Amino acid sequence: MNISLSITKNIHNWLFSIMPEGVASITEMVLIAVVYLAIFAVAGLYLVLLERRVAAWFQLRIGPNRVGYQGLLQTMADALKLVSKELTGTIKADKFLYNLAPYFVIVTSLMALALFPFTQEFQAFDINIGIFFLIAISSIGVIGILLGGWASNNKFAMIGAMRSGVQTISYELSVGLSLITMVLISGSLQLSEIVEVQKNGWLIVQGHVPAVIAFMIYMIAGTAETNRAPFDLVEAESELGAGFHTEYSGMKFAYFFLAEFINMFIIAAIATTIFFGGWLSPFGITESIPILGLFWFLGKTLVLIFLMMWFRWTFPRLRVDQLLTLEWKYLLPLNLLNIVLMALIVWLNLTIQF
Amino acid sequence: MDTTTIKSNFKSEEYFINMGPQHPATHGVLRLLLTIDGEIIKKVEPDLGYIHRSIEKMCERDSYQQIVHLTDRMDYLSSHINNEAVCLTVENALQLEIPERVKVIRTILGELTRLASHQLWWGVMGMDVGALTTYFYGFRDRELINDIFEETCGARLTMNYNIPGGLMFDIHPNFVQRTKDFITHFKTKLPEYDRLLTGNVIFQKRMKGVGILSKEDAISFGASGPVGRGSGYSCDVRKHHPYSAYNQVTFNEVLKTEGDSLARYQVRIEEMWESMAIIEQLIDNIPEGEYKVATNAVIKLPKGEFYQKVETARGELGVYINSTGTKNPYRLKFRSPGFSNLSLLNHIAVGGKIGDLVASMATLDLVIPDIDR
Amino acid sequence: MEKIIFYILAIIIIVFAIASVTSRKMLRSVIYLLFVLCGIAGIYFLIDYNFLAAIQLTVYAGGIIVLIIFSVLLVHHIEMELEDIKTSKKILVGLASLLGLGVFLTTIYAYNFPVIENSNSIDMDTIGLGLLSYEAGGFILPFEVISVLLLAAMIGAIVIAKGTKIATSDKPKGKSLEKN
Amino acid sequence: MSYFGDIYRGIKTLLTGMSVTGKYFLHSRKGAITQQYPDNRDTLKMFDRFRGEVVMPHNENNEHRCTGCQKCELACPNGSIEIIWDRQIDPESGKKKKMIDQHIYHLGMCTMCGLCIEACPTDAILWAQNFENSVYNRAYLTKVLNKPGSKLMPGVEE
Incomplete structure (x- = not known):
């Protein structure tokens, strides 16, 4: 297996130094899983809160x-309530699929979360076909x-599913x-490499007109x-x-609900990584402090999430x-047109690079 | 393959779906039995009676003063106008001479009620097509009108401020100033309604050409109010049979000929401007005088039949009283606008999608207690 | 470690494949099939064919299975169950499957697979160029043939969709609406 | 060309809409119309005419103004007022006089129409501005308006 686990190399090295290799890698996997589950829960819950405040x-x-200072614990309380609620269902429902469905939604969004380079070394799964894998x-x-x-x-649910x-x-x-x-500009599908490419300017700047069009189309389609x-x-x-x-009721409903918000986060995070330089700071002002990459990444993502809420x-x-x-x-004809335009721009070397 | 074999191979199945009685889009306990083919609506059957309270029967039991407060509970969004309708009927039957002051105050309050109703409708309209924020903007402005009502009439929704013979008590000293403040406030907010919702390309696409009602159909279905006027049917009672102080003011009857959902929407938006114009004409010169004329404690109507119609926010409300000369009506019938407007829902929704049904139902501005009574 | 994962995936694939053909609820067998396809994608990941794995997920799991589910939703009611198959048919299918298995196993054991070290994954550029290459080993011909096939399928779909549309507009309801 | 024109106009209207909500977002603190209800109980003041519930004011000598004429009972459309009365000997004049025993008010049946208060010839009952009328038991909604042992205020005649 060649999965590059570049999530904080120090811990990785430390784990491998004190344990045999097999145990160490399993421990590492468990740790990463816990970290990502925590990110998932916290991000999900606070995005719900953010949505509610922004809507208000x-x-x-x-x-x-x-609940809590300025309602900071509100969604926690909601989650607690949802956990304690009864799980209801209809009589003639297909129980197996009915119970399975929320996990599909939640597992896929969790898997997608693992791909993002939150900052330089904070990435669980740096696969070489990053974007393709996300799709x-x-x-x-x-x-x-x-x-x-x-x-x-339920007929209403059925219409919704259709x-x-x-x-x-x-x-x-x-x-x-x-x-x-x-990808035509970046020349790579790997997310970490795409961010590297943007050290010469964010892709939305590098690709100017077609990139802006692509961003607009992406935001519309992403919202959809x-x-x-x-x-x-x-x-x-x-x-x-x-x-x-x-x-759906109780926790099973909450899975759908949380997954919706995590998906929103994922869509915004993809846009951040691909159009706005991921964890890169504008003009490289904080390049010397790598940990601030997290701040920039989350900042940009939150701005895009706000746009979607707007x-x-x-x-x-x-x-x-x-x-x-x-x-x-x-969207589709414009998109196809846009690809041709972008190909022309890349071919004729009309991109803007600093 | 010719079309007939394709048709038989891909035969679609119609199915029923219950929209309501607990459904966000029906705004009350209205049950719609939909026959649907995929998303296309084949038939809409409204099922009524979930909040029927037999108001008309209760009226036969009550004295004429008591009847008035029951009308608050019919179309609760234009309760003041409902009250006025009953009072006018009784006053006409008694041939009472109503002071000018009462007429003007009733007109102002009626127009304020219309504004409040349309504001609520606008908010809910936006919510029905998915723009949730409009609801709060509509309510924010409606709140100011409710304050005016509460200060003068004592209640926000079920005012019961009119009594046969005039008003229950005089207007509050702050009434004029508050109304003027509201008008200046709302004149800046109404254009925002347009910018937020009316002009929006999604909204336009959702409404244009949806739920078309021709003028002929509007007349034959008995449509009234903005629904009728959206189809070009000139049916404004305030214009054709002026009551209270409507003959003293100049205003336009808003008419649109398209007959689609957007036309009905625009009629209401423009009516808000007209209502403000009416209030502005009257608010500065409320004549001095008595706020009511004395009636007997027990009102007995002369023997006979009496009918009076008024224009509520939803359309034409008719009050028919059949009196045998006693202190209770022998028969009382309300011709409520919502009932006739609901009857044309099947006509305008068939062939559309579920989303169209919700949008065109919102433009009918149904208030379920008005339909069920 | 990799062996363990392989065996887990293999068991998943086999179990769900059997479940898929034995289940009498249509949508359930589709979902079991989905698990089989995901397991196969997992094996591709295991041998570092990331691109192929992602293709497997996008095309089969995300595309074809979604379409199958969609068509099942259109035609299938929740209470429906597939009918039991006759025993003679079962035996026939079992024999055919055994035959197939035999052919596969003899091929696999007869051919001496050389073990090569390919821990480095293939670049995207190579795949892209390979797909559009018309030299020896290029894939331009199958690529284009598939696109023609897809075009034919799309035309067929449009014909079907148009046909139903004509059929519905014949109904009197539509006409009366136009008149108004 | 109208294809691109449509796109341009569409995006423009969408941005117009967003500018409206965006403006309110920026001014959200000032424009918030929400009342912080249980917190602002102390400062919350209802309008004078607000119809909360019917009360019968008593003066410091535990005297009210209700003569028991039952006009309110008749005026009420819902039967939410019941007056239990008796003819008792008036200690001042020594004559037999109609006196209320209990003025019962069913708040649960009241529709706040205000007809009883209009009908009252002696202004014995009034509107209170209290609006927190919810109770845990429906029986609490039936209230006796005159206080125990209260008497008719002297000088109040029908």
Whole structure:
């Protein structure tokens, strides 16, 4: 196995120095799993809180501010409540698939999380086909939604699942193509290498016009991938009640809920890594302090997440046929055009590099 | 392969789905039985009666003063106008001469009610098509109107401020100033409604050409209010049969000929401007005088049938009283706008998608207690 | 270590493959099939064919399985179960499977697979150039043939979709709407 | 060309919408309309005319103004007022007079229409501005408005 575990080399070396090799690698894997699960839980819960606060500020409200200082423990309390709640289900549901569905969603988003170079050495799985692997993983996540909607034996959930299938199959194209546009500049699929390339300027600057178009398309398609408004047809609370997770309760619902927010984080993190230089600081101002890379990475990601929240709390929802019109009539042709444009720019060496 | 064999090979199956009685889009306990083919709606059957309280029957038991407060509970978003309708009917039957002051105050309060109702509708409309923020902006402005009501009438929703013969008590001294403040505030906020929602390309695409109702159908279904006017049917009772102080003010009847959801939406938005114009004309010159004329403690209507219609925020509300000369009506019937507007839902929703149904139902502005009574 | 992982994956593949064909609920067998495909992807990862593994996940797990699930959702009700197959058919299929297994095993044991050291993974550039190369060992011909096949499939899909559309617009409901 | 024009106009309207919400986001502190309800109990003041519940004010001598004329009971559309009365000998005049024993008010049935207060000829009952009317038992919603041992205020005639 050649998985490069570059997550803090010091700990790696230390572990291997005090233990036999087999034990050390297993210990390391367990440690990494725990770290990522912790990241997952904390990021998920605090993104929920952030969403609620941001929504409140957009809507002239104050938002949760009772539990803990400024409501910081609110989502923790919610999670506790959800854990203690009864897990209900419909009588004629396909119990096996019904219970399996949330794990599909949550496992895929957890797997995708492992790929990101949070900072120079903080990356669990630096695979050489990084972006491609991300696309592959994200295409599996939709199976959970399809299964959940079908297996709960509820017509509203079923309609939600069908919409989700249509939506994800269509918008995966745009996500993939807009990322491929950027791969044309970076010349690599490996995420760490893509960040390295951007030391000469972030890709959105290097690729200027087509890169900006690719970014816009990516953000639209990414929002659709995560099933968030204005593309939240899968849930569409005014049409379908709660869509595919109508029949889910307690922790199983929470898995869907958390996965939605982690997916949002992942979409923003991909955009950060590919368009905005990942953990690189602007103009290399903090290059001497590598740990600040984490700050820059999270900062950029949060800005993009805020953008997605801004979309959500401003726009009305699209109808299902308009969703497809947008993808097949507007995003896809523009995307293909954009790839040609980008190829021309890379070929003629018109990129901007510092 | 010709189309017939394809058709038989890919035969789709229709299925039923219950939208409601507990559903976010029905805004109350309305149950819609939908027959759906995929996402396409084949048939919409409204199922009523979930909050029927037999208000009309209760009216036969009550005295004429008591009837008024029951109308608060019908269309609770235009409760003031409902009260006014009953009071006008009773006053007409008694041939009471109502002071000018009462007429003007009733008109102002009626228009404020219309504004509040439309603001709430706008917020909910946005929410139905997925823009949740509009709800709070609509409510923020409505809150100011509710304050005006609460200060003058004592309640925010079910005011019961009108009584046969005038008003229960005089307006609060702050009333005029508060109303003026509200008008200046809302004049800056209403354009924001347009910028946030009306102009939005997604919203336009969702509404344009959706739920089309022709003028002929509007008339034959008995549509009234903004629903009728969105189809070009001139049906504003304030214009055609002016009551209270509507003959003293100049305002336009907003008419759109498209007949789609967007037209109904725009009618309401423009009506808000008209309502503000009406209030502005009246607020500075509320005539002095009595706030009510004395009636008997027990009102007995002369024998006969009496009918009065008014324009609520949803359309034409008619009050029919059949009196036998006693202190209770023999029969009382409300012609509520929501009921006729609901009846055309099947007509405008068939062939659309579920999202279209929700959007066009929102433009009908249904209030379920008004339909069920 | 790698051996253990291989055997775990192999067991997963075998168990779920059997479950997939024996399950009487259609969607469940699709999901078992998904697990089989994921297990195969895992084996590709194990031997460092990352690209192939990702292709396996994208095309089979993410693409084909999603499409199959989608079509199952369209036609299949939750209470439906596939009917039991006749014993004679079962025996026939078992014999065919045994025959296939025999052919595979004889081939595998007869051929002497040389063990080579390829711990370095293949570059993306090499794959990309290989796909578009028309020299010896290039893949341009199969690549193009597949694209033609996909085009044909898409045209077929459009014909089917258009056909249903014509069929629905014939109905009187649509006409009465247009009139209004 | 209208294809690109549509895209341009579409994006423009979307940005316009975002500018509205964005403006409120930046001014969210000032514009917040939420009331911090249980915290602001001390400063929260209802309007004078607010109809919270019907009360019967008593003066310091435990006297009220209700003569027991039952006009409120008649005016109430829901039967939420019941007056239990008796003819007792008035200690001042020595004549038999209608006196209330209990003025029962069913808050649970009241629709706050205000007709009883309009009907009252002696202003014996008034609106209170209390709006926290929830209780744990429905029986608590039935209230006796006159205090125990209270008497009619002298000088109040029907």
